Amino acid sequence: MKVLHVITGLAAGGAEQQLRALLPHLGAHCEVATLTNPGGVARAIADGGTPVHHLGMGGNRDLRAVGRLARLMRAGRYDVVHTHLYRACVYGRVAARLAGVPAIVATEHSLGEERIEGRRATAGVRALYRATEAMGDLTVAVSRAVAERLARWGVPRSRIEVVHNGVDGRAFAHDPRLGRETRARLGIAPGAFVVGGVGRLEPGKRFDVLVEAVTGFEGAVLLLAGEGSARRDLEELARTLGVADRVRFTGESAEVPALLSAMDVLASPSQEETFGLAVIEGLAAGLPVLYAACPALDELPSDAAPGARRILPDPDHLRAELHTFAAGAVRLPPPRAVAHYDIRRHAARMEALYDRVLGSPLAGADLHATQKEYR
CATH class of the missing domain: 3.40.50.2000 (Glycogen Phosphorylase B;)
Structure with a gap:
């Protein structure tokens, strides 16, 4: 065929x-x-x-x-x-x-x-x-x-x-060595708390919420993997809020597994998703995931992804949720949702x-x- x-x-x-x-x-x-x-x-x-x-x-x-x-x-x-x-x-x-x-x-x-x-x-x-x-x-x-x-x-x-x-769960499995190398390449300190976002940098993805959330979170670094029409606005927002030195833009990258290995938590503040692929990839990498919308998880039993938590697309709410992970960020075993997809x-x-x-x-x-x- x-x-x-x-x-x-x-x-x-x-x-x-x-x-x-x-x-x-x-x-x-x-x-x-x-x-x-x-x-x-x-x-x-x-x-x-x-x-x-x-x-x-x-x-x-x-x-x-x-x-x-x-x-x-x-x-x-x-x-x-x-x-x-x-x-x-x-x-x-x-x-x-x-x-x-x-x-x-x-x-x-x-x-x-x-x-x-x-x-x-x-x-x-x-x-x-x-x-x-x-x-x-x-x-x-x-x-x-x-x-x-x-x-x-x-x-x-x-x-x-x-x-x-x-999702190929094996391709996204957490690699500590790769994570350390990726942090070093991006100028992120080994002990920094890294909040990640993955996807097209378009207004509907609401990555501005992530930039605002790390503004009041001293020591947190935001790693945004993607490219799109909103990048310039996001860069300007980071400069205006005084956190440009704590936001890393990777641009278009085919090496998402390496970037996920460098993160401590993945956040997806978009309220309209058709599936939520980045959420499932984050779970495959063993990351705790905070998301505003994810049909892929909505269509599964509630216990299929214990490492995922629904959030409001609001900077204050997201910042409070991130603080719960900062003290002891740990990798989780990939949940059943990853095998299902x-x-x-x-x-x-x-x-x-x-x-x-x-x-x-x-x-x-x-x-x-x-x-x-x-x-």
Whole structure:
């Protein structure tokens, strides 16, 4: 089986890192096409042996990308096209139909209540999404919350399949030596209390709450792993509050496990998440985690992640919670939630879905078996 994954860009973000994590565990021959920005994740995917094609899309209305994609799909003779993120889903499904690809699957990673990947979900955005969604065979939601939002957008429930994101727990296991080396590289004292945040530096992630929380926490260092449009504002906020020397911005990084090993606690103040991948990765690294929203944990029993605690996205509340860990920050064993979201189970479900949309006679039984195990 040949599968072409089409994604909007390959900077370091949740959907991009999820694709990178998935590829080594799929039995199919996979290739990746990125419409824009072949960043650090593209290099990591290529270094892992998966071909990456850059389409050079010039903007949201660069319709030439459809033709380039269709030509790539015809030449590659792919059995499945699997699209990721809004722009890639819109353009990729149209191109796949033009190219006559047998099966078209999309994963919806970032659908919020009122926004999709940071853009407002206007009537036009929704209409274009529904029109192109109908060109595919199946839309995968990364959580039940996303599945419900898709249904409210008008996507038929019969075309929606929930396949949660996956995490390679072993890849995120705490490495004390790596943690010490990472702290030294970033100029963080060995005994400092390090509060971490991981994700795109966009306003909706509310990393400003973390900057304000460490302002009144003498000795705490904030380590922000990610890049985005809010970085300049966050840097200015840190300078204004007088904590610029205690905030480290790593920028785009594919080495999230090393950064997690350097942290003492992970905080996720975003109130709107579609899954909460950073939370699960933090738990895999043995970190106590403070979070405002995480559908991945909401869909599990309350005892599945004893190291995670829900917070308000408020600096004073977060600061008080952080103080409870500062006296004796310790690593925890990865909880059951990490095993539940194992990337290998995720890969098995995706391959069963590929077989189903291709009409494999064994696909129904395989999918039923993986659904039963997945739950």
